Amino acid sequence: MQLPRLCLVAVATIALTSPAWAADNDTLTVGFTVSQTGKLNTDSIAQMRGFDLWRDQVNAKGGIKVGDKAYNIKFVSYDDESQNGRVQQLYTRLITQDNAQFLFSPYSSGLTATAAIISEQYGKVMLTTGAAEEKTYELGNKDLFQIYSPAAQYLAGALRALKEKDPNAKIAFVYEDDPFSKAVAHATLDLAKMEHMTIVLDEAYSGSTMDFGPIINKIIASNAVALLGGGHYADGSTLARQLHDQKANLKWVTLLVAPDSPKFAELGAAATDISVPSQWEPQVRFKPDFGPTAQEFTNAFNTKYGVDPGYHAAGGYAAGLILQHAIEQVGSIDPAKVAAALNKMDVTTMFGRTKFATDAKDHGLQIGHDMVLAQWQLKDGKLTKEVIWPAAAKTADTVMN
């Protein structure tokens, strides 16, 4: 008699303590990884702060309303160490052990490409932010939705702004040898050729490069007056510092990603007049269909973290807003219904317009959002970031050395 009773107690204990049974019905679990360590940590942590602010605001207002229920947001996240191998393990864990109902992407195109394989394998809806490379969205994925403008758009604005100022400018392309930066550079090289602009250098470098001296010597030897390229924070800020130290005498420098971080201003004179293609800037004045304005978001972020947000933080926040809106629209947390709502979505938030491609060939690719070009300018002895392109959004004229 004792054995069956023991078995009954054991089964009941296991059942009640297993994640599937123990889950709180009023909690929505969102899983993602953050590069807390490794070369991507600066941008990835900014993105995570955007997620965190969204979660805190939603929970403070009583959660996401779905019919007569409200779901508080619970995050499960891990440090992916900026490594693909960790992303593969951790997204599997997020889905199978932590029972994440929805996913956000890790930061960077490379890590997101790996996470997407896992999310699609398990049929999980994943909103990608900080992942602009188009290729991931051209592989027949069904539940992947891109918040950022695609990579091809990154330097297109800079190229057009440069052409307007100096149509005969000799351009050096110097970029990190990673999927995102290469996708951006190759698309812009093609565009520059179509626009009949003069390309004098095309050079890729490893993301771990610390000594840019040999590359800067090549730039000087090429007589380039403009430099387009860069990659992520660590290499981009190093390149900017060494361009200044070695007096490369460029009239125009546009670097990817790094100059968007408020930390970039710590470079002082080396940061002056450097421009950055940006997914978002605090000065933008979109009229949101729902959620806060850019100004309200900026104030809330600054209150919480003591710094103004860059576009990585704004992208993280926008991913949360878009997921929330899709769930509220369909009144369900069923992944298929939420995915259907995302497919139909055409909205404007503090981040700008969001619309996803629904063709099988590029499903989930962002087709609604537009980018701006920002530049660090010295005003009254203080570096400030101004929007210089497109003309409709600019807050200051372009400064060219």
Added chain:
Amino acid sequence: MAEILASVIDGVLIGAVYGLAAMGLTLIWGVMNVINLSHGAIIVLGMFALYYFSSVLGLNPYAASPIVIVIGFVAGVLLYWVAVHRVIGRPPLMSLLSTFAVNMVLIGLGTAFWSTSPYNVPVSLPSVSWEGYTYTGTHIMAAVIAAVIAGLLYLLLYRTRIGKAIRAVSANRAAAELSGIPTTQMLALSFGLGVTLAFASGMLIATLFPFTILSGGAYQLKSFVVTVLGGLGNPGGALLGGIFLGLIEGMATPFMPVSWMPMIEFTLFVIVLIAFPRGIFSFSRT
């Protein structure tokens, strides 16, 4: 032509610093047959030590250099007693694992303290411009300091009784012991000197480039290449090896993508190992 010359000068300047880093690695190998796999992490500790004294305490980076060097020596001697002493004379795998473990511990602690974000040591020195190319004062100063430290090491090893004792232990530990040389102390001193050189090179690199706690791996790999070029266990050869590597990089980069350099370096590494196993500067005194 000006571009090639500029690249060569840049290469030689930075090569001297890489040579200094490799001297630490090769000194430890030469005296105690230990391949120090914590070399990269120790180089990075030198960077953070300088960062602490210059950016946190506000000292001039060059004025803080002697303090960093003394800290490096003390840390090296401590490290010897903690992680190396018991594995001396054991199979090579033991010392490899021991120093690799130290490497992992240092990187783990460093990540906890400083995260993996990049740090800078802001240094401003007048630069020299020629034909449109600029040679920064920090590069020139780093090469000069590296040469001075290498010279001091030479004097210590070849002009003092301690140096003679270290060389005796390196040549034959048992015979040195029979001659009354305190070999264990000499081993600890040698390890301390090796770590001091790594600290010093890290300190100089920090005045040139930003760094993270993970930066050491690249400099450790470069140190291995330089060590093989200069001849294992030959500190003088290591300095020449560093300059030679810088020269090769300087001459090659104008004609090929810079991202090919690691491939060139390791091709050279394999060729030298096969064709000149004692290094291409084996004529130097050992």
